[in-house]
Amino acid sequence: MTAATALQAAFGSAIVRSAVSCGDLIVWVERDRAHDILAWLRDTAGQEYNYLTDITAVDYRDPERPLEVVYQLRSLARKADLRVKIALDKLGPLEVESVYDLWKGADWLEREVFDMFGVTFRGHPDLRRILMWDTYAEGHPLRKDFPLRGHFTRAEQTRQALAANPEAHYSIEELTIAEAFGELPEDVRRRLAHGERGRVK
Amino acid sequence: MGLTPSAADLTPTDAELAGVSPNFLTTTLDALTNWGRANSLWPMPFGTACCAIEFMATAAGRFDVARFGMERMSFSPRQADLLICAGRLPFKLAPIIRRIWDQMPQPKWSISMGACASSGGIFDTYAMVQGIDTIIPVDVYVPGCPPRPEGLIYGVTMLQKKIRGETMVDPTLRRETEVDARGFYLPPEKIDVLSEPFGNSVHQTRSA
Numbered sequence: 446m447t448a449a450t451a452l453q454a455a456f457g458s459a460i461v462r463s464a465v466s467c468g469d470l471i472v473w474v475e476r477d478r479a480h481d482i483l484a485w486l487r488d489t490a491g492q493e494y495n496y497l498t499d500i501t502a503v504d505y506r507d508p509e510r511p512l513e514v515v516y517q518l519r520s521l522a523r524k525a526d527l528r529v530k531i532a533l534d535k536l537g538p539l540e541v542e543s544v545y546d547l548w549k550g551a552d553w554l555e556r557e558v559f560d561m562f563g564v565t566f567r568g569h570p571d572l573r574r575i576l577m578w579d580t581y582a583e584g585h586p587l588r589k590d591f592p593l594r595g596h597f598t599r600a601e602q603t604r605q606a607l608a609a610n611p612e613a614h615y616s617i618e619e620l621t622i623a624e625a626f627g628e629l630p631e632d633v634r635r636r637l638a639h640g641e642r643g644r645v646k
Numbered sequence: 647m648g649l650t651p652s653a654a655d656l657t658p659t660d661a662e663l664a665g666v667s668p669n670f671l672t673t674t675l676d677a678l679t680n681w682g683r684a685n686s687l688w689p690m691p692f693g694t695a696c697c698a699i700e701f702m703a704t705a706a707g708r709f710d711v712a713r714f715g716m717e718r719m720s721f722s723p724r725q726a727d728l729l730i731c732a733g734r735l736p737f738k739l740a741p742i743i744r745r746i747w748d749q750m751p752q753p754k755w756s757i758s759m760g761a762c763a764s765s766g767g768i769f770d771t772y773a774m775v776q777g778i779d780t781i782i783p784v785d786v787y788v789p790g791c792p793p794r795p796e797g798l799i800y801g802v803t804m805l806q807k808k809i810r811g812e813t814m815v816d817p818t819l820r821r822e823t824e825v826d827a828r829g830f831y832l833p834p835e836k837i838d839v840l841s842e843p844f845g846n847s848v849h850q851t852r853s854a
Protein backbone atom coordinates (compact mmCIF):
# COMPACT_ATOMS: atom_id res chain seq x y z
CA MET A 446 0.00 0.00 0.00
CA THR A 447 1.48 3.33 -0.97
CA ALA A 448 1.60 6.23 1.43
CA ALA A 449 -1.20 7.92 -0.52
CA THR A 450 -3.72 5.10 -0.15
CA ALA A 451 -2.73 4.56 3.49
CA LEU A 452 -3.32 8.26 4.15
CA GLN A 453 -6.68 8.11 2.35
CA ALA A 454 -7.71 5.21 4.54
CA ALA A 455 -6.60 6.91 7.75
CA PHE A 456 -7.68 10.51 7.11
CA GLY A 457 -10.32 10.37 4.42
CA SER A 458 -11.31 13.79 3.15
CA ALA A 459 -8.38 15.55 4.85
CA ILE A 460 -6.30 14.25 1.96
CA VAL A 461 -7.25 16.62 -0.85
CA ARG A 462 -5.49 14.85 -3.69
CA SER A 463 -2.25 13.17 -4.58
CA ALA A 464 -0.08 13.03 -7.64
CA VAL A 465 3.15 11.51 -8.84
CA SER A 466 5.59 13.95 -10.42
CA CYS A 467 8.97 12.80 -11.76
CA GLY A 468 8.61 9.67 -9.67
CA ASP A 469 7.97 11.60 -6.45
CA LEU A 470 4.72 11.15 -4.56
CA ILE A 471 3.03 14.45 -3.66
CA VAL A 472 0.09 14.63 -1.26
CA TRP A 473 -2.03 17.77 -0.75
CA VAL A 474 -3.61 17.87 2.70
CA GLU A 475 -6.06 20.06 4.61
CA ARG A 476 -4.40 22.81 6.58
CA ASP A 477 -6.17 22.01 9.85
CA ARG A 478 -5.29 18.32 9.86
CA ALA A 479 -1.74 18.74 8.54
CA HIS A 480 -0.07 18.46 11.91
CA ASP A 481 -1.93 15.21 12.74
CA ILE A 482 -1.10 13.81 9.33
CA LEU A 483 2.60 14.64 9.63
CA ALA A 484 2.69 13.14 13.13
CA TRP A 485 0.97 10.02 11.80
CA LEU A 486 3.45 9.76 8.93
CA ARG A 487 6.33 10.00 11.38
CA ASP A 488 5.06 7.51 13.96
CA THR A 489 3.08 4.86 12.10
CA ALA A 490 4.79 1.56 11.45
CA GLY A 491 5.14 1.07 7.73
CA GLN A 492 5.48 4.83 7.12
CA GLU A 493 8.26 5.97 9.50
CA TYR A 494 8.99 9.25 7.73
CA ASN A 495 11.35 10.15 10.55
CA TYR A 496 13.53 12.72 8.78
CA LEU A 497 12.31 16.18 7.78
CA THR A 498 14.44 17.12 4.79
CA ASP A 499 13.04 20.57 4.17
CA ILE A 500 10.18 22.95 4.67
CA THR A 501 9.66 25.53 1.99
CA ALA A 502 6.86 27.37 0.23
CA VAL A 503 5.89 28.27 -3.31
CA ASP A 504 4.15 31.45 -4.43
CA TYR A 505 2.96 30.87 -7.98
CA ARG A 506 2.92 33.66 -10.53
CA ASP A 507 -0.78 33.13 -11.18
CA PRO A 508 -2.45 35.28 -8.48
CA GLU A 509 -5.46 32.91 -8.31
CA ARG A 510 -3.35 29.96 -7.30
CA PRO A 511 -2.89 29.41 -3.59
CA LEU A 512 0.45 29.67 -1.85
CA GLU A 513 1.74 26.23 -0.98
CA VAL A 514 3.74 25.19 2.06
CA VAL A 515 5.84 22.15 1.22
CA TYR A 516 7.16 19.50 3.60
CA GLN A 517 9.74 17.13 2.19
CA LEU A 518 9.92 13.98 4.30
CA ARG A 519 12.25 11.01 4.15
CA SER A 520 12.16 7.66 5.82
CA LEU A 521 15.75 6.82 6.62
CA ALA A 522 14.90 3.18 7.34
CA ARG A 523 12.75 2.59 4.24
CA LYS A 524 14.73 4.90 1.96
CA ALA A 525 11.49 6.49 0.77
CA ASP A 526 10.56 10.10 0.10
CA LEU A 527 7.24 11.87 0.42
CA ARG A 528 6.21 15.45 -0.31
CA VAL A 529 3.32 16.90 1.66
CA LYS A 530 1.77 20.18 0.54
CA ILE A 531 -0.68 22.54 2.21
CA ALA A 532 -2.48 25.00 -0.04
CA LEU A 533 -3.12 28.37 1.60
CA ASP A 534 -5.54 30.86 0.10
CA LYS A 535 -3.63 34.11 -0.31
CA LEU A 536 -6.65 36.13 0.77
CA GLY A 537 -7.00 34.25 4.05
CA PRO A 538 -4.55 34.15 6.94
CA LEU A 539 -1.25 32.54 5.95
CA GLU A 540 -1.05 30.38 9.03
CA VAL A 541 -0.19 26.74 9.67
CA GLU A 542 0.60 24.63 12.70
CA SER A 543 4.30 24.41 13.57
CA VAL A 544 5.89 20.96 13.39
CA TYR A 545 8.70 21.96 15.74
CA ASP A 546 7.30 19.49 18.31
CA LEU A 547 7.72 16.63 15.79
CA TRP A 548 11.11 17.56 14.31
CA LYS A 549 13.40 19.97 16.18
CA GLY A 550 15.05 20.71 12.84
CA ALA A 551 11.89 22.52 11.77
CA ASP A 552 12.98 25.49 13.88
CA TRP A 553 15.13 27.34 11.33
CA LEU A 554 13.23 25.96 8.31
CA GLU A 555 10.00 27.48 9.56
CA ARG A 556 11.76 30.72 10.41
CA GLU A 557 13.03 30.88 6.83
CA VAL A 558 9.56 30.32 5.36
CA PHE A 559 8.21 32.96 7.72
CA ASP A 560 10.95 35.39 6.70
CA MET A 561 10.68 34.85 2.95
CA PHE A 562 6.92 34.23 2.53
CA GLY A 563 5.26 35.61 5.65
CA VAL A 564 3.66 32.32 6.63
CA THR A 565 3.02 32.21 10.38
CA PHE A 566 3.70 28.95 12.19
CA ARG A 567 1.44 28.59 15.21
CA GLY A 568 3.28 27.13 18.18
CA HIS A 569 6.80 27.90 16.94
CA PRO A 570 8.92 28.78 20.00
CA ASP A 571 10.88 31.63 18.40
CA LEU A 572 9.36 32.82 15.15
CA ARG A 573 11.71 35.60 13.99
CA ARG A 574 13.29 36.51 10.70
CA ILE A 575 16.36 34.45 10.01
CA LEU A 576 17.93 35.67 6.72
CA MET A 577 16.84 39.28 6.75
CA TRP A 578 17.50 41.28 9.89
CA ASP A 579 14.91 41.71 12.63
CA THR A 580 13.97 45.28 11.77
CA TYR A 581 13.60 44.59 8.03
CA ALA A 582 10.48 46.48 7.05
CA GLU A 583 10.04 45.88 3.32
CA GLY A 584 8.03 42.67 3.52
CA HIS A 585 8.64 39.11 2.46
CA PRO A 586 11.08 38.94 -0.48
CA LEU A 587 10.09 35.65 -2.13
CA ARG A 588 6.44 36.63 -2.57
CA LYS A 589 5.61 37.31 -6.19
CA ASP A 590 4.26 40.79 -5.40
CA PHE A 591 7.68 41.81 -4.02
CA PRO A 592 9.74 43.89 -6.48
CA LEU A 593 13.18 42.51 -7.22
CA ARG A 594 15.00 45.60 -5.95
CA GLY A 595 12.80 45.92 -2.86
CA HIS A 596 10.13 48.48 -1.98
CA PHE A 597 12.39 51.26 -0.69
CA THR A 598 14.83 53.40 -2.62
CA ARG A 599 18.47 52.38 -2.54
CA ALA A 600 19.26 55.43 -0.42
CA GLU A 601 16.64 54.45 2.15
CA GLN A 602 17.86 50.86 2.18
CA THR A 603 21.42 52.07 2.71
CA ARG A 604 20.35 54.42 5.48
CA GLN A 605 18.49 51.66 7.31
CA ALA A 606 21.40 49.28 6.90
CA LEU A 607 23.88 51.81 8.27
CA ALA A 608 21.58 52.52 11.20
CA ALA A 609 21.41 48.85 12.17
CA ASN A 610 23.19 47.60 15.24
CA PRO A 611 25.10 44.50 14.16
CA GLU A 612 25.37 43.10 17.66
CA ALA A 613 21.60 42.99 17.93
CA HIS A 614 21.36 40.31 15.23
CA TYR A 615 22.90 37.55 17.29
CA SER A 616 22.36 36.67 20.90
CA ILE A 617 25.27 35.06 22.70
CA GLU A 618 23.13 31.92 23.10
CA GLU A 619 22.85 31.66 19.34
CA LEU A 620 26.62 31.57 19.04
CA THR A 621 27.30 28.97 21.73
CA ILE A 622 27.11 25.23 21.48
CA ALA A 623 26.93 24.81 25.25
CA GLU A 624 23.13 25.15 25.21
CA ALA A 625 22.74 22.14 22.95
CA PHE A 626 25.34 20.04 24.72
CA GLY A 627 22.89 18.10 26.90
CA GLU A 628 20.86 17.04 23.89
CA LEU A 629 23.75 15.62 21.88
CA PRO A 630 24.12 11.84 21.52
CA GLU A 631 26.15 10.17 24.25
CA ASP A 632 29.18 9.34 22.07
CA VAL A 633 29.38 12.86 20.64
CA ARG A 634 29.21 14.27 24.15
CA ARG A 635 32.04 11.99 25.22
CA ARG A 636 34.22 13.03 22.28
CA LEU A 637 33.49 16.72 22.75
CA ALA A 638 34.14 16.55 26.47
CA HIS A 639 37.61 15.07 26.01
CA GLY A 640 38.39 16.56 22.63
CA GLU A 641 41.11 18.99 21.75
CA ARG A 642 38.72 21.87 22.33
CA GLY A 643 38.78 21.13 26.03
CA ARG A 644 35.91 20.35 28.30
CA VAL A 645 32.59 21.80 27.24
CA LYS A 646 30.87 20.99 30.50
CA MET B 647 32.86 69.44 7.61
CA GLY B 648 29.14 69.70 7.16
CA LEU B 649 26.53 67.06 7.79
CA THR B 650 26.61 65.82 4.23
CA PRO B 651 30.15 64.93 3.33
CA SER B 652 30.69 65.30 -0.36
CA ALA B 653 33.47 65.56 -2.85
CA ALA B 654 33.62 69.29 -2.06
CA ASP B 655 34.54 68.49 1.55
CA LEU B 656 37.42 66.36 0.42
CA THR B 657 38.82 68.94 -1.95
CA PRO B 658 41.03 71.44 -0.13
CA THR B 659 39.77 74.98 -0.36
CA ASP B 660 42.05 77.85 -1.29
CA ALA B 661 42.01 79.04 2.32
CA GLU B 662 43.15 75.66 3.54
CA LEU B 663 45.94 75.56 1.02
CA ALA B 664 47.11 79.11 1.70
CA GLY B 665 50.34 79.12 3.59
CA VAL B 666 51.09 75.45 3.05
CA SER B 667 53.09 74.35 0.10
CA PRO B 668 55.42 71.45 -0.34
CA ASN B 669 59.02 72.34 0.40
CA PHE B 670 62.29 70.49 0.67
CA LEU B 671 61.55 69.29 4.20
CA THR B 672 58.00 68.03 3.61
CA THR B 673 58.74 66.31 0.33
CA THR B 674 61.72 64.51 1.83
CA LEU B 675 59.63 63.38 4.80
CA ASP B 676 56.78 62.44 2.46
CA ALA B 677 59.10 60.30 0.41
CA LEU B 678 60.24 58.49 3.53
CA THR B 679 56.84 57.93 5.14
CA ASN B 680 55.15 57.03 1.87
CA TRP B 681 57.91 54.56 1.07
CA GLY B 682 57.33 52.92 4.44
CA ARG B 683 53.55 52.94 4.22
CA ALA B 684 53.29 51.74 0.64
CA ASN B 685 55.61 48.82 1.26
CA SER B 686 54.11 47.58 4.50
CA LEU B 687 50.36 47.54 3.90
CA TRP B 688 48.66 45.25 6.35
CA PRO B 689 45.42 44.08 4.79
CA MET B 690 42.25 43.37 6.67
CA PRO B 691 40.58 40.72 4.49
CA PHE B 692 36.81 41.10 4.36
CA GLY B 693 36.04 38.04 2.27
CA THR B 694 32.33 37.46 1.86
CA ALA B 695 32.00 35.39 -1.29
CA CYS B 696 33.71 33.73 -4.24
CA CYS B 697 36.18 36.61 -4.69
CA ALA B 698 37.67 35.66 -1.32
CA ILE B 699 38.86 32.38 -2.85
CA GLU B 700 40.82 34.36 -5.41
CA PHE B 701 42.06 36.60 -2.64
CA MET B 702 43.34 33.53 -0.79
CA ALA B 703 45.10 32.43 -3.96
CA THR B 704 46.72 35.86 -4.11
CA ALA B 705 47.90 35.54 -0.53
CA ALA B 706 49.16 31.98 -0.95
CA GLY B 707 52.54 30.83 -2.20
CA ARG B 708 52.15 30.97 -5.98
CA PHE B 709 51.26 34.66 -6.23
CA ASP B 710 52.52 35.60 -2.76
CA VAL B 711 51.26 39.05 -2.03
CA ALA B 712 53.89 39.21 0.72
CA ARG B 713 56.29 40.24 -2.03
CA PHE B 714 54.51 43.59 -2.00
CA GLY B 715 54.89 44.13 1.72
CA MET B 716 51.60 42.54 2.74
CA GLU B 717 53.35 39.95 4.83
CA ARG B 718 50.84 39.95 7.61
CA MET B 719 47.11 39.46 7.17
CA SER B 720 45.55 41.45 9.93
CA PHE B 721 42.42 39.80 11.20
CA SER B 722 41.89 42.68 13.57
CA PRO B 723 40.85 46.00 12.03
CA ARG B 724 42.80 47.86 14.73
CA GLN B 725 46.11 46.64 13.35
CA ALA B 726 45.24 47.00 9.69
CA ASP B 727 45.67 49.78 7.16
CA LEU B 728 44.09 48.26 4.06
CA LEU B 729 40.55 46.94 3.92
CA ILE B 730 40.04 44.51 1.03
CA CYS B 731 36.38 43.80 0.46
CA ALA B 732 36.47 40.57 -1.54
CA GLY B 733 32.96 39.55 -2.45
CA ARG B 734 29.41 40.77 -2.45
CA LEU B 735 28.10 42.78 0.45
CA PRO B 736 24.50 42.27 1.57
CA PHE B 737 22.76 45.06 3.44
CA LYS B 738 22.91 42.87 6.54
CA LEU B 739 26.73 43.14 6.47
CA ALA B 740 26.77 46.87 5.65
CA PRO B 741 26.84 48.05 9.29
CA ILE B 742 29.57 45.51 10.00
CA ILE B 743 31.95 46.66 7.24
CA ARG B 744 31.21 50.24 8.27
CA ARG B 745 32.12 49.42 11.87
CA ILE B 746 35.31 47.66 10.77
CA TRP B 747 36.22 50.68 8.66
CA ASP B 748 35.54 52.99 11.60
CA GLN B 749 37.72 50.82 13.85
CA MET B 750 40.71 51.04 11.53
CA PRO B 751 43.17 53.77 12.54
CA GLN B 752 44.49 56.30 10.07
CA PRO B 753 46.25 56.05 7.71
CA LYS B 754 43.92 53.60 5.96
CA TRP B 755 42.90 52.69 2.44
CA SER B 756 40.43 50.31 0.90
CA ILE B 757 40.24 48.12 -2.17
CA SER B 758 36.93 46.99 -3.61
CA MET B 759 37.66 43.63 -5.17
CA GLY B 760 35.38 42.27 -7.86
CA ALA B 761 32.26 43.36 -9.69
CA CYS B 762 29.98 42.70 -6.73
CA ALA B 763 31.86 44.82 -4.23
CA SER B 764 32.31 47.59 -6.81
CA SER B 765 28.81 47.78 -8.25
CA GLY B 766 26.62 44.99 -6.94
CA GLY B 767 27.59 42.94 -9.99
CA ILE B 768 24.91 40.60 -11.21
CA PHE B 769 23.09 40.87 -7.89
CA ASP B 770 20.85 43.86 -8.53
CA THR B 771 18.43 42.70 -5.83
CA TYR B 772 16.73 43.79 -2.64
CA ALA B 773 19.41 42.23 -0.45
CA MET B 774 22.62 43.54 -1.97
CA VAL B 775 24.56 46.77 -1.50
CA GLN B 776 25.10 48.25 -4.97
CA GLY B 777 28.76 49.05 -4.54
CA ILE B 778 30.55 49.34 -1.21
CA ASP B 779 31.39 52.95 -2.06
CA THR B 780 27.90 53.79 -0.79
CA ILE B 781 29.02 52.47 2.62
CA ILE B 782 32.74 53.27 2.92
CA PRO B 783 35.20 55.26 0.81
CA VAL B 784 37.07 53.21 -1.78
CA ASP B 785 40.54 53.89 -3.19
CA VAL B 786 40.91 51.24 -5.86
CA TYR B 787 38.27 49.22 -7.70
CA VAL B 788 39.48 45.91 -9.09
CA PRO B 789 37.18 44.72 -11.88
CA GLY B 790 36.49 41.09 -12.66
CA CYS B 791 34.25 38.28 -11.59
CA PRO B 792 36.41 37.25 -9.87
CA PRO B 793 39.55 39.24 -10.61
CA ARG B 794 42.51 37.00 -11.16
CA PRO B 795 45.31 37.27 -8.59
CA GLU B 796 47.31 39.30 -11.11
CA GLY B 797 44.37 41.73 -11.20
CA LEU B 798 44.35 42.15 -7.46
CA ILE B 799 48.13 42.56 -7.39
CA TYR B 800 47.80 45.22 -10.09
CA GLY B 801 45.22 46.94 -7.88
CA VAL B 802 47.59 46.78 -4.93
CA THR B 803 50.43 48.28 -6.94
CA MET B 804 48.07 51.01 -8.13
CA LEU B 805 47.26 51.75 -4.51
CA GLN B 806 50.95 51.84 -3.67
CA LYS B 807 51.45 54.33 -6.46
CA LYS B 808 48.64 56.42 -5.02
CA ILE B 809 50.20 56.27 -1.54
CA ARG B 810 53.57 57.38 -2.90
CA GLY B 811 51.84 60.46 -4.27
CA GLU B 812 50.39 61.56 -0.93
CA THR B 813 51.73 64.63 0.77
CA MET B 814 51.46 65.73 4.37
CA VAL B 815 50.65 69.30 3.38
CA ASP B 816 47.26 68.21 2.05
CA PRO B 817 44.99 68.95 5.03
CA THR B 818 42.16 66.81 3.68
CA LEU B 819 44.19 63.67 3.30
CA ARG B 820 43.22 61.97 6.56
CA ARG B 821 39.77 63.50 6.77
CA GLU B 822 37.20 60.96 7.93
CA THR B 823 33.80 60.94 6.30
CA GLU B 824 31.49 59.96 9.09
CA VAL B 825 27.90 58.85 8.87
CA ASP B 826 25.90 62.05 9.30
CA ALA B 827 22.98 62.80 11.59
CA ARG B 828 20.52 61.56 8.97
CA GLY B 829 22.35 58.24 8.83
CA PHE B 830 24.03 58.75 5.47
CA TYR B 831 27.65 58.55 4.49
CA LEU B 832 26.97 59.89 0.99
CA PRO B 833 24.06 62.19 0.05
CA PRO B 834 20.95 60.08 -0.72
CA GLU B 835 20.70 61.34 -4.32
CA LYS B 836 24.23 60.20 -4.92
CA ILE B 837 23.53 56.75 -3.48
CA ASP B 838 20.55 56.38 -5.79
CA VAL B 839 22.66 57.34 -8.80
CA LEU B 840 25.48 55.02 -7.83
CA SER B 841 23.00 52.18 -7.28
CA GLU B 842 21.57 52.34 -10.78
CA PRO B 843 22.31 49.17 -12.74
CA PHE B 844 26.02 49.37 -13.58
CA GLY B 845 25.92 52.80 -11.95
CA ASN B 846 29.38 53.29 -10.61
CA SER B 847 31.21 51.01 -13.00
CA VAL B 848 30.68 53.57 -15.80
CA HIS B 849 31.93 56.38 -13.56
CA GLN B 850 35.18 54.66 -12.69
CA THR B 851 38.44 56.29 -13.52
CA ARG B 852 41.93 55.11 -12.97
CA SER B 853 43.20 56.37 -9.67
CA ALA B 854 46.83 56.48 -10.68
Ligand code: SF4
Pocket residue numbers: 695696697698732733734759760761762763767790791792793
Ligand atom coordinates in the same frame (compact mmCIF):
# COMPACT_ATOMS: atom_id res chain seq x y z
S1 SF4 C 1 32.44 39.53 -8.43
FE1 SF4 C 1 31.99 37.43 -9.10
S2 SF4 C 1 33.54 36.19 -8.03
FE2 SF4 C 1 33.41 38.17 -6.96
S3 SF4 C 1 31.92 37.91 -5.32
FE3 SF4 C 1 30.82 38.68 -7.11
S4 SF4 C 1 30.04 36.86 -8.15
FE4 SF4 C 1 31.67 36.20 -6.76
